[in-house]
Amino acid sequence: MDNGESSYRRFLAGDDNGMVELVHEFRDGLMLYLRSYTDDISSAEDCVQDTFIKLAVKKPGFNGKSSFKTWLYTIGRNIAVDHQRRFKRNRDVSLDDYGSVSDEADIEQSYLITEQKINLRHAMRRLKEEYQQVLYLTYFEDFSNEDTARITGRSRKQIENLLYNARKALRAELVKEGFSYENL
Known part of the structure; x- marks a missing residue:
């Protein structure tokens, strides 16, 4: 398809x-x-x-x-x-x-089939809404930065900055939950 x-x-x-x-x-x-x-x-x-x-x-x-x-x-x-x-x-x-x-x-x-994805999703919920949205579209739906920008009504550069900050915030949330840095 x-x-x-x-x-x-x-x-x-x-x-x-x-x-x-x-x-x-x-x-x-x-x-x-x-x-x-x-x-x-x-x-x-x-x-x-x-x-x-x-x-x-x-x-x-x-x-x-x-x-x-x-x-x-x-x-x-x-x-x-x-x-x-x-x-x-x-x-x-x-x-x-x-x-x-x-x-x-x-x-x-x-x-979300695997337990890792479920834990990831729970950690994502504690992030700001804009972080949740950009992470979900990029990693769960496999949209490119350009497509994510179109969907959210932002520029590609804004999406790149949001992704950088969202990944950083998500990593901090996962470390709080006991995930080791090497697994991220």
Whole structure:
């Protein structure tokens, strides 16, 4: 598969299986990325659904200036940012509207297979949001610095600086947890 572009083009041509392939391919990774914006797995799930609904209903054109995955994650980020704006305006929501914390652990454990990755993810949560986002996109989703810059709306140089500082902060968090420096 060419990073989702052919599946999306097939969907636009009338093959609904193209959208099914996109959802299966990108749902989990997009959800974990958007969780860093929403800070709540249930809201991240809503944003992921809204992202795929936008693709299915509005059928925005993919121009090929970036990879399909970069384009999709940018749409998801914009939806999550809009979601957070609405959330801040409507803070008077009952606690029943939020998903349980155990849902988040189950989803992450199924996606992050090894214990090292789980420990890494926990350490990342203690970092600043911008550090979490740049580390996740770069190392978990294998985006280049240029693609990460497009997704986050920053320059490539800003991403390089953020990555440097994020790795330094992550190393300090992992050392606090007892990981030896040689393993980093």
